[in-house]
Amino acid sequence: xxxxxxxxxxxxxxxPLTPLSSRNRRNDRPGTRLAPHFHTPHITHMTIPIVIKxxxxxxxxxxxxxxxxxxxxxxxxxTVPLSTMSSSKVVWRSVSRxxxxxxxxxxxxxxxxxxxxxxxxxxxxxxxxxxxxxxxTTNWHCFRxxxxxxxxxxxxxxxxxxxxxxxxxxxxxVAATSFTRLVEExxxxxxxxxxxxxxTQPPKRRGRRAKSTASPVGAAAEELGVPVLCPxxxxxxxxxxELEYEIRPDLCITAAYGQYLPKRFLAIPKxxxxxxxxxxxxRWRGASPVQRSLQAxxxxxxxSILYTVSRMDAGPIISQRTVPISDDDAASHVxxxxxxxxxxxxxxxxxxxxxxxxxxxxxxxxxxxEAVAAGLIKSEEGELKVWKEGARECHNKVRGFEMxxxxxxxxxxxxDDEDAVVKxxxxxxxxxxxxGSVSESDLTNVxxxxxxxxxxxMVVCGDGxxxxxxxxxxxxRKAMDVKSFVNGLQGKTLRWIKTAEEEENMxxxxxxxxxxxxxxxxxxx
Numbered sequence: 023x024x025x026x027x028x029x030x031x032x033x034x035x036x037x038p039l040t041p042l043s044s045r046n047r048r049n050d051r052p053g054t055r056l057a058p059h060f061h062t063p064h065i066t067h068m069t070i071p072i073v074i075k076x077x078x079x080x081x082x083x084x085x086x087x088x089x090x091x092x093x094x095x096x097x098x099x100x101t102v103p104l105s106t107m108s109s110s111k112v113v114w115r116s117v118s119r120x121x122x123x124x125x126x127x128x129x130x131x132x133x134x135x136x137x138x139x140x141x142x143x144x145x146x147x148x149x150x151x152x153x154x155x156x157x158x159t160t161n162w163h164c165f166r167x168x169x170x171x172x173x174x175x176x177x178x179x180x181x182x183x184x185x186x187x188x189x190x191x192x193x194x195x196v197a198a199t200s201f202t203r204l205v206e207e208x209x210x211x212x213x214x215x216x217x218x219x220x221x222t223q224p225p226k227r228r229g230r231r232a233k234s235t236a237s238p239v240g241a242a243a244e245e246l247g248v249p250v251l252c253p254x255x256x257x258x259x260x261x262x263x264e265l266e267y268e269i270r271p272d273l274c275i276t277a278a279y280g281q282y283l284p285k286r287f288l289a290i291p292k293x294x295x296x297x298x299x300x301x302x303x304x305r306w307r308g309a310s311p312v313q314r315s316l317q318a319x320x321x322x323x324x325x326s327i328l329y330t331v332s333r334m335d336a337g338p339i340i341s342q343r344t345v346p347i348s349d350d351d352a353a354s355h356v357x358x359x360x361x362x363x364x365x366x367x368x369x370x371x372x373x374x375x376x377x378x379x380x381x382x383x384x385x386x387x388x389x390x391x392e393a394v395a396a397g398l399i400k401s402e403e404g405e406l407k408v409w410k411e412g413a414r415e416c417h418n419k420v421r422g423f424e425m426x427x428x429x430x431x432x433x434x435x436x437x438d439d440e441d442a443v444v445k446x447x448x449x450x451x452x453x454x455x456x457x458g459s460v461s462e463s464d465l466t467n468v469x470x471x472x473x474x475x476x477x478x479x480m481v482v483c484g485d486g487x488x489x490x491x492x493x494x495x496x497x498x499r500k501a502m503d504v505k506s507f508v509n510g511l512q513g514k515t516l517r518w519i520k521t522a523e524e525e526e527n528m529x530x531x532x533x534x535x536x537x538x539x540x541x542x543x544x545x546x547x
Contacts, residue, residue, distance in 0.1 A: 338385030
């Protein structure tokens with residue numbers, strides 16, 4: 023990649039990625055097509071000092087470009103022609119003239135590699151003209167190198183380029199943080215790897231206008247200039263072809279990607295596919311490890327770095343780290359914490375993976391007998407059933423389901439059955455009393471403020487424990503502290519109630535018990 027400075031003013035140019043058919047046809051020669059629109063930009067910095075020189079090509083070249091391409095590459099004191107390659111498809115994309123240099127952007131699909139040595143790399147830059155800046159990216163790869171040396175290699179300055187190619191797979195914000203750190207490490211001169219592509223979920227339509235929005239990982243990749251792929255399904259043949267024949271990763275890294283990876287995908291990278299999983303495997307294999315671990319009250323929690331296999335989260339473990347947490351930490355905080363620690367572990371292990379000190383065979387296999395599934399969370403799981411769940415169980419639900427689906431309770435405001443029934447989202451809680459804190463004779467569904475100054479609403483659970491509500495959100499209202507919520511009740515009594523579905527289930531269960539009791543009495547008679 024290189025930076026450019028604008029010299030002089032020029033009319034607004036078309037984007038370099040605009041198809042040739044939509045441009046002005048008065049300049050048909052590749053080397054002069056954009057000449058009327060640009061003054062010569064000044065190259066201030068080049069990460070890889072390789073220049074593609076201008077070629078004077080006749081018009082028939084445009085018709086024959088799908089068969090072969092010829093360029094002249096200089097960079098190590100000599101001229102090396104890059105000649106024809108094994109190609110099934112060549113798509114002419116754009117041509118831009120920068121002073122004495124010409125950059126051709128083409129897309130190559132190659133099915134086989136009959137040559138022994140290839141040049142691989144990319145050139146990226148921004149072309150400035152007037153007030154418009156357009157990004158131009160040229161991927162050049164899989165050319166046969168001809169030179170006087172039998173061991174020709176691509177050279178940057180005085181150093182040989184031999185960085186491993188990493189493809190990152192992820193979708194949510196926590197994965198975007200891991201991706202950004204990985205790219206920062208890859209940009210260091212001593213780094214043995216580079217991030218060549220990102221694979222993420224397709225953009226989704228959000229908001230009132232249903233505007234298509236990229237995933238957090240996709241947005242971060244665009245900002246950092248890393249190519250992004252968004253396949254609908256990871257088993258799509260065209261996507262797998264592009265990954266295998268064009269991107270050619272040495273290693274894939276996944277972090278909350280959100281799709282099943284087929285066997286063909288897993289067979290592509292030389293060093294395999296490594297996953298950051300926020301649990302102490304084999305406990306909590308599945309889509310919701312942090313949520314399920316908090317729901318179960320696990321402490322400490324942890325993160326695992328493992329190889330990906332066809333079975334979900336069942337691959338051998340490269341490293342693990344346990345993390346103690348507070349009993350009040352919620353899922354969003356724990357998830358972010360575990361991915362930060364997991365990224366640290368990953369960055370420590372990558373050099374060993376590339377040097378052969380760690381491999382699939384050397385990693386520690388999991389004990390399948392100790393595996394616990396972390397299944398998808400259903401929306402109805404967010405209901406707090408305090409009449410049969412203790413305060414600790416309800417509190418862990420609030421922590422675990424903080425991001426989705428959230429937790430809620432039904433309340434009746436007033437003493438009469440005809441008074442308003444409202445659904446209230448429970449945002450923050452704590453355990454004010456363990457099981458047996460309230461005697462069975464004093465159990466009640468009346469919810470009152472605590473006696474201490476900063477106390478919340480006290481909910482007495484069916485086992486005698488006390489759940490303290492700290493922040494709530496009534497339907498159609500904003501989140502608020504419980505003091506503000508109680509002030510809006512205007513002195514009316516607040517009671518928790520069972521949902522209509524729960525009442526119906528209990529009535530049907532009661533009828534079933536009566537029928538069973540009647541049948542048993544007849545048998546005795």
